Amino acid sequence: GQQLNQSPQSMFIQEGEDVSMNCTSSSIFNTWLWYKQDPGEGPVLLIALYKAGELTSNGRLTAQFGITRKDSFLNISASIPSDVGIYFCAGRYSGAGSYQLTFGKGTKLSVIP
Amino acid sequence: NAGVTQTPKFRVLKTGQSMTLLCAQDMNHEYMYWYRQDPGMGLRLIHYSVGEGTTAKGEVPDGYNVSRLKKQNFLLGLESAAPSQTSVYFCASSYRQIAAGADTQYFGPGTRLTVL
Numbered sequence: 100g101q102q103l104n105q106s107p108q109s110m111f112i113q114e115g116e117d118v119s120m121n122c123t124s125s126s127i128f129n130t131w132l133w134y135k136q137d138p139g140e141g142p143v144l145l146i147a148l149y150k151a152g153e154l155t156s157n158g159r160l161t162a163q164f165g166i167t168r169k170d171s172f173l174n175i176s177a178s179i180p181s182d183v184g185i186y187f188c189a190g191r192y193s194g195a196g197s198y199q200l201t202f203g204k205g206t207k208l209s210v211i212p
Numbered sequence: 213n214a215g216v217t218q219t220p221k222f223r224v225l226k227t228g229q230s231m232t233l234l235c236a237q238d239m240n241h242e243y244m245y246w247y248r249q250d251p252g253m254g255l256r257l258i259h260y261s262v263g264e265g266t267t268a269k270g271e272v273p274d275g276y277n278v279s280r281l282k283k284q285n286f287l288l289g290l291e292s293a294a295p296s297q298t299s300v301y302f303c304a305s306s307y308r309q310i311a312a313g314a315d316t317q318y319f320g321p322g323t324r325l326t327v328l
Contacts (some may be wrong), residue, residue: 105254132316141216141302141319142255187254199270200317204254 105188105203113211118175120186120206127168128190132200133160136185145186146173180210214238216320218303224326225293233288233323235303242308244286245270245317246278248299255302261286262308293327300324 102125112118122131130149134142146157148164148171155162159176171188188203219234235244245260257270261280275297277289286305290297304317 134319139322141304141321143319144316147316189255199257199260202255204252 103188103190103201103203105206107206108204109207109209111209111211112178114178114180116178118178118182118208119172120188121170121172122188122190122203123170124190124201125169126192128192128201129168130191131162131164131171132189132191133162133171133173134187134189136187136205138184142187175208178208178210180212183208183210216303216305216318218301218320218323220323221321222324224328225290226328227294229293230289230291231293231325232290233301233303233325235286235288235305235320236284237286237303237305237318238284239305239318240283241305241318242283243306243317244280245304245306246276246286246288247302247304248272248297249302249322250299258288258301293325295327298325298327 103122105122132147133145135145136142145160146155146162151164151168152166153164161174163172185205185207187205189200191200216237243262246258247255249255256272258272258276259267259270259278261267264280264283267278279287301323303320306317
């Protein structure tokens with residue numbers, strides 16, 4: 100099946116720093132999604148990307164759909180304590196009958212005040 | 213709107229016992245999904261449904277059964293629980309994929325299951 104590699108696995112950063120994480124796939128996707136999961140909660144959608152090269156922002160978050168369609172990046176600027184959580188990328192190739200998302204294993208973000 | 217709700221929030225079972233997890237959504241979504249989340253493994257799809265009365269296997273279906281008798285509900289059953297099924301279970305739902313933006317999944321809060 101499709102494989103998603105998400106990196107880094109975990110990050111410890113100082114409040115105010117910028118954060119970058121990425122996902123790479125063994126095959127192409129035509130949808131990339133980024134979710135955040137707070138402790139004890141379900142994942143919540145942050146950003147959705149649908150076109151190669153697309154760059155989309157949501158407040159301090161910016162995500163990009165890689166031109167090769169095999170990668171995506173998420174950046175968080177000026178991190179704050181509430182950014183703590185696990186960030187997941189997810190991809191889908193919407194071919195006929197394909198309803199499944201493939202999830203990365205997550206990047207655990209810790210913010211030091 | 214409550215969004216996606218899951219019942220129960222926590223459960224402890226003994227090996228061999230059975231149970232059913234209930235997922236309900238009030239967004240009129242056609243598609244519903246069951247995932248399990250294990251440490252370091254991310255989210256893995258167990259079963260999914262593209263409409264009332266239909267179900268299909270995902271990545272890790274063994275040991276689970278599902279039913280979608282009503283559009284708003286998706287049930288996940290464990291007939292004979294095993295310790296390997298200790299996990300956090302998430303339900304999700306989405307609209308039918310008819311346009312970009314229509315296929316994002318909305319998740320419930322999760323059910324934490326321990327099998328002793």
